[in-house]
Amino acid sequence: MKLNKENGMKLVFFLAALTSVLAVALICIFLFAGGLPAMAKIGFGDFIFGRKWKPGNNIFGIFPMIMGSVCVTGVSLAIGVPVGLFTSVFMAAYCPKKIYRVCQAAINLMAGIPSIVYGFFGLVLIVPLMNSLTGKDGSTMLTASIVLAIMILPTIIAQAETSLRSVPDSYYEGSLALGATKERSLFFVVLPAAKSGVIAGIVLGIGRAIGETMAVVMVAGNQPRMPAGLFKGLRTMTANIVLEMGYAADLHREALIATGVVLFVFILIINLAVSMLNRRTFHE
Amino acid sequence: MNDKMTIKDMNLHYSEFHALKDVNLNIGAREITAFIGPSGCGKSTLLKSLNRMNDLIPGCKIDGDIRLDGEDIYGDMDVNLLRKRVGMVFQKPNPFPMSIYDNIAYGPRTHGIHSKAKLDEIVETSLRNAAIWDEVKDRLKKSALGMSGGQQQRLCIARALAVKPEVLLMDEPTSALDPISTSKIEDLAVELKKSYTIIMVTHNMQQAARISDKTAFFLLGQVIEYNDTETLFSLPKDKRTEDYITGRFG
Numbered sequence: 001m002k003l004n005k006e007n008g009m010k011l012v013f014f015l016a017a018l019t020s021v022l023a024v025a026l027i028c029i030f031l032f033a034g035g036l037p038a039m040a041k042i043g044f045g046d047f048i049f050g051r052k053w054k055p056g057n058n059i060f061g062i063f064p065m066i067m068g069s070v071c072v073t074g075v076s077l078a079i080g081v082p083v084g085l086f087t088s089v090f091m092a093a094y095c096p097k098k099i100y101r102v103c104q105a106a107i108n109l110m111a112g113i114p115s116i117v118y119g120f121f122g123l124v125l126i127v128p129l130m131n132s133l134t135g136k137d138g139s140t141m142l143t144a145s146i147v148l149a150i151m152i153l154p155t156i157i158a159q160a161e162t163s164l165r166s167v168p169d170s171y172y173e174g175s176l177a178l179g180a181t182k183e184r185s186l187f188f189v190v191l192p193a194a195k196s197g198v199i200a201g202i203v204l205g206i207g208r209a210i211g212e213t214m215a216v217v218m219v220a221g222n223q224p225r226m227p228a229g230l231f232k233g234l235r236t237m238t239a240n241i242v243l244e245m246g247y248a249a250d251l252h253r254e255a256l257i258a259t260g261v262v263l264f265v266f267i268l269i270i271n272l273a274v275s276m277l278n279r280r281t282f283h284e
Numbered sequence: 285m286n287d288k289m290t291i292k293d294m295n296l297h298y299s300e301f302h303a304l305k306d307v308n309l310n311i312g313a314r315e316i317t318a319f320i321g322p323s324g325c326g327k328s329t330l331l332k333s334l335n336r337m338n339d340l341i342p343g344c345k346i347d348g349d350i351r352l353d354g355e356d357i358y359g360d361m362d363v364n365l366l367r368k369r370v371g372m373v374f375q376k377p378n379p380f381p382m383s384i385y386d387n388i389a390y391g392p393r394t395h396g397i398h399s400k401a402k403l404d405e406i407v408e409t410s411l412r413n414a415a416i417w418d419e420v421k422d423r424l425k426k427s428a429l430g431m432s433g434g435q436q437q438r439l440c441i442a443r444a445l446a447v448k449p450e451v452l453l454m455d456e457p458t459s460a461l462d463p464i465s466t467s468k469i470e471d472l473a474v475e476l477k478k479s480y481t482i483i484m485v486t487h488n489m490q491q492a493a494r495i496s497d498k499t500a501f502f503l504l505g506q507v508i509e510y511n512d513t514e515t516l517f518s519l520p521k522d523k524r525t526e527d528y529i530t531g532r533f534g
Contacts, residue, residue, distance in 0.1 A: 170378035174440070177337060178391040178447055179368030188390070193381045 028264075035261035038254030047258060053224040055244065060255040064226045066262065068234040071227045072141055072216065073209040076148035080209075081202055083149070084156030085191075088198075091157070092164040093186055111154035119218035122147035127219055134231050139221035142230040147215050152205035159204060163197025164190060200277045207270040211263070213238035237263045288313040288451060288481040289334060294348030296329060298341065303329050305505045307348070311451075311498075316473060316482045318492035318513065321502030322533070327485045328375075330502075331453050334483065335370040336363050352451070368395060371449035375456040377436035379428035379443070384420050387428045387439060391447035406446050414442035415472050434465025441472065445480075452476065454484040458491065470495050489529055493517050501525045 039047050042060050050061015091103055126146055130138030167190050175185035191198070213236075221233015222243060228234075235243075241256050241263075248256055289311040296304035304326045311317050319327035329338065336357065338344045350357050357366050368391075379387050388407045397403060407424070411417040416438040420431070428439055437457060444452060454473070458466040473482055474495050486492050492499050493513060500510040501522075509516060509525045520526040527533055 168378070170374060170376060171380055173337065173340070174374065174378040174380065174443075175390070176340070177335060177367055177372040177374075178394060178443065179364045179366075180391075180394045181364055184394060189380050 031257065031261050031264055034254060035258035038251060038258045039261070041251060042255065042258075047255070048262070051226060053240070055248070055252040055255070058251060060251070062237065062240065062255075062259050062262065064224055065235050065237045065240045065259065067227050068220075069210050069236040069238070069263075069266075071234065072144050072148060072220065072236055073206055075141060075145035075230070076152060076209050077202070077206065079145060080149035080152045080156060080205060084153050084201075084205070085160060085198070087153070088157045088160035088164055089186055089191070091161050093182070093190075107154045107157055110150075111158070115151065115212060115215045116218075118147055118151050119215035121150075122215060122219035130231075136231065137221060137233060139219050139233050140231045141220070141227055141234050144216050144220035144234075144236075145230075147219055148209045148212055151212060151215060152208050155205045155208055156201045159201025160194070160198045163194040163201070166197070167193045196277050200274050203270055203274050203277065207267055207274075210236075210266055210270070211238065213242050217242055286313055287311060288353065289483075290349075290351045290354075291330075291334075292349040292351075294330075294333070294346065294350060296326075296333060296338070296347075297343075297345045299343035303505050304333075307507050309500060309507060309510060311481060311483060313481050314477055314479070315497040316477050316484060316495055318496035318499045319483070319485045319502060320487075320489060320492050320499060321508075321528070323487075325502040326505040327500075327502045328455055331372075331455055331483060331485050334451070334453055335367050335372055337367075337372065339363065368447050369449055370451040370453060371444035371447065372453040373437070373440050373444055373455065373457045376460050377433055377440050379431070379436050379439050381427065381429055383425050384428045384431075384439060385424040387443050388446045391443060395447060410442040410446040411439075413445050413476070414438045415468065415475070416442060432465070434461050434468060437461060437465065437469060438472065441469070441476075445476075449480065451481045451483065454482065456485050456487060459487060466491075489517075501528060503528070 038060075042050075047060060047062060048066070049063050050059065051063050052059045052061045053064060087103075091100060095103060122143060126143050127138035130140055130143050132138075134140075171189050171193055172185050175189040176182070180188070216236050217239045220236065220239060222235045222239050223233045224235045224240065237259050241259050244252070245256055287310040291307055291309045291311075294304060294307040295302070307330060309317075309330075319331065321327050332338045333346055333350065334357075338346065346358065352361075352366070352369065355361055357370075380390060382390075385407055388410050389403045392403060392406050397406070408417060408421075411420060416435060419435060420439075428436065431439060437460075441452075441457075457473075458469050461469065470491060473484065476482060477497075484492075484496065496513045498510065499513040499516045501508045501516065501520075501524075503524055509520060509522045511521075516525065517529055520529060
């Protein structure tokens with residue numbers, strides 16, 4: 001009787017675990033089954049490296065969108081990584097207890113804010129600001145990058161702070177005892193010692209930025225052309241899908257799914273990088 | 285012998301706890317001074333006051349007068365400069381997670397030396413002075429974390445020497461090491477006292493007797509007795525010192 005009960009529970013746990021594996025597997029199958037034939041039809045090179053996206057004329061080149069995603073992610077990292085790193089160093093080494101609680105609550109909250117709200121924030125605040133600054137349309141690469149930079153902050157800060165805190169105090173003290181200032185000790189001894197965790201945080205941030213859709217759609221301008229500068233609009237892969245999926249049919253629809261495949265491969269590479277970094281941390 | 289460091293009427297509180305009481309000590313230049321006493325008697329605390337590492341501990345308050353070559357170290361002296369002049373070797377070897385070379389070069393770089401030739405020279409001299417050059421000269425670019433505990437501790441001594449300190453504080457430098465490594469470090473300390481003033485906290489009374497010139501015996505935050513090592517161990521004046529060194533407590 002008891003054995004049966006145990007086996008029954010085992011089955012429940014197993015099925016629960018199976019759900020997520022199954023979900024990932026199904027997504028994979030759906031994506032690749034839906035996207036690969038389109039890639040074949042359009043021509044793999046023409047699809048990935050084609051610089052024109054004209055669904056009306058059956059021209060499907062997503063290179064502008066790939067570059068759009070890469071550019072917007074790159075610029076958001078250029079803004080978000082320094083801010084995030086300095087914040088995490090502040091929180092791990094400088095922050096008085098009272099302020100620390102406030103900071104941490106704020107960062108946790110940031111991580112939980114829905115992306116559409118970030119989009120709104122960008123739309124009503126940053127877009128008009130850009131508008132008055134440049135005198136042109138405020139929906140630009142820079143606008144989207146700023147919004148994304150804010151969105152990846154909590155990821156980077158949380159990871160970096162955890163790994164900074166896990167660095168033994170003896171490194172910090174050893175550096176101070178040599179006559180190094182607090183800043184030098186933190187940036188030249190403690191931070192390098194926390195390197196792999198910090199990089200893992202940044203890579204997770206990249207994943208979040210490249211996959212972000214709603215916030216980007218609202219502020220990026222979404223013109224399907226090659227990114228042409230910080231103050232010009234662009235379209236990301238995610239935006240491409242969400243903007244056109246509603247009315248697309250046939251090859252157009254399949255090309256959008258194929259865009260999803262490319263995005264999926266990007267995320268796959270990023271996850272692989274994270275797990276490799278984590279493994280290296282354990283071995284050290 | 286002239287005094288390198290002087291400690292006068294020093295009291296130290298950790299918040300409410302009175303950790304050091306009316307300490308008066310003069311540390312002779314180019315001698316090894318040993319601090320002995322049971323755990324929690326304040327000897328490490330005093331050591332850390334001499335390069336102001338106690339500043340890191342919240343609630344730590346120090347009264348009295350500590351001087352290095354007559355200069356008040358809690359006065360106008362820049363704390364980073366103090367720590368350059370008064371180096372420290374910790375109880376547990378704490379090499380940085382970088383190459384052996386970079387470990388040694390870190391200190392000089394901190395103090396503004398960036399010429400490759402100069403750094404190479406400092407690295408070699410420091411490692412030679414710490415009696416570890418021959419063991420590591422072929423793997424200077426390898427991580428310092430791959431060395432044995434005894435090698436790591438000598439590396440830490442070399443790292444401390446690289447900034448050319450005047451005083452070297454050693455906080456139980458051999459307590460985490462095996463007997464062979466311990467004797468290497470002891471020989472090293474005796475060698476180093478020719479050019480440096482060494483203050484060493486130790487739990488090992490034989491060690492104090494073997495290598496130190498002066499010994500201070502601590503109990504419950506007070507210096508009970510301070511004398512030439514030979515005198516202190518052969519003719520202790522205080523009953524408590526005698527009890528401790530003959531192994532009746534502690």
